[in-house]
Amino acid sequence: MPAMDYSQVAHWYDTYVKTDIDIPFFINEAKDCGHVLELTSGTGRLSIPLIEAGVSLSCVDNSSEMLAILRHKLAAKGLSIHIYEQDMCNLALKEKFDLIIIPFNSFAEIVNSDEQHQALKAVWNCLTATGRFICTLHNPPIRLKSVNGQLILRGKHDLDDGESLFLWSVEKYEPENCLVKGIQFWEIYDQNGVMQRKSFVDIQFYLHQQEDFQRLIQSQGFQVISLYGDYSYGEFQKETSPFMIWILEKDRNHAKDA
Ligand SMILES: C[S@@+](CC[C@H](N)C(=O)[O-])C[C@H]1O[C@@H](n2cnc3c(N)ncnc32)[C@H](O)[C@@H]1O
Structure with missing residues (x-):
């Protein structure tokens, strides 16, 4: 993967x-x-x-x-x-x-x-x-401070069309193989704060x-x-x-x- x-x-x-x-x-x-x-x-x-x-x-x-x-x-x-x-x-x-x-x-x-x-x-x-x-x-010791198995809001960004993008992630560390594994959640909201779309992406990286x-x-x-x-x-x-x-x-x- x-x-x-x-x-x-x-x-x-x-x-x-x-x-x-x-x-x-x-x-x-x-x-x-x-x-x-x-x-x-x-x-x-x-x-x-x-x-x-x-x-x-x-x-x-x-x-x-x-x-x-x-x-x-x-x-x-x-x-x-x-x-x-x-x-x-x-x-x-x-x-x-x-x-x-x-x-x-x-x-x-x-x-x-x-x-x-x-x-x-x-x-x-x-x-x-x-x-x-x-x-x-x-x-590693610094990056691992935000790898805690908790859902974290990584950012809220304005899109060109007035919608907003919220990026969340949850990450866990597997020390036995030096891998951080997680999921990123992407949410799009309209100007009234109503969610329009949501998707997720699996992530992993080596520490x-x-x-x-x-x-x-x-x-x-x-x-x-x-x-x-x-x-x-x-x-x-x-x-x-x-x-x-x-x-x-x-x-x-x-x-x-x-
Ligand atoms: C986090 S982005 C960084 C992009 C850019 N260097 C920056 O600083 O914004 C990582 C980039 O690495 C590319 N990438 C990941 N694995 C790769 C590989 N094995 N060979 C070539 N590109 C790869 C991805 O497609 C992606 O564009």
Whole structure:
């Protein structure tokens, strides 16, 4: 089962995901960097600011619905880039990139261990010898604070036609396999507060512990340049940092053996 069926929610994605906390960080990392590949670009929340900042960007995502929105937004702005509808676990790209990014904790959407290895191998193969790989993840103790088996209102959003979207979710942690599993409920109300539609989507994602992720990336030929805990370059603090922002490069010794 995939982490989430984005075909069901793509048309709402830009309404319910408004965050921009990571954009200055990624612009700073990607500018003057040569060719950049964004895996899991989705509707372009980050891609479009990167392109507008002059970054030479290519995008990959495996959801045709998310990419259709990205294509539409690019066309409206008169922008054009290479977009590949591919699974990051089975990348088939001829070009090599100076920087590869997986933003917004999206590596966690690969819930199967073999596929995590495959994706990292694919990143390694698409990276130039001196390239960097930035992978952002949730920090488990912080993310787990809102994983409590309770129904939580994640947001209320105004839609264009005067309707309102309520997004609820309930999540549970399965520590034995490092998975958070849950259900998201999507409710649409009219201007009088009368519910018009309701649907649900199953979700799951993998919570990587710091040491486990470090072992994983080392096994696939990467070494750590830096580990930040937030998008202001704060040092990673295991108990308090919201994120793990891994800046990685190829391990030259591994490269010789591979
Ligand atoms: C949470 S969204 C993030 C989108 C965008 N990066 C952002 O920051 O708003 C996760 C995205 O990852 C994509 N995705 C999930 N698993 C994938 C995979 N195995 N290969 C390629 N894309 C994947 C989904 O289709 C979705 O667009």
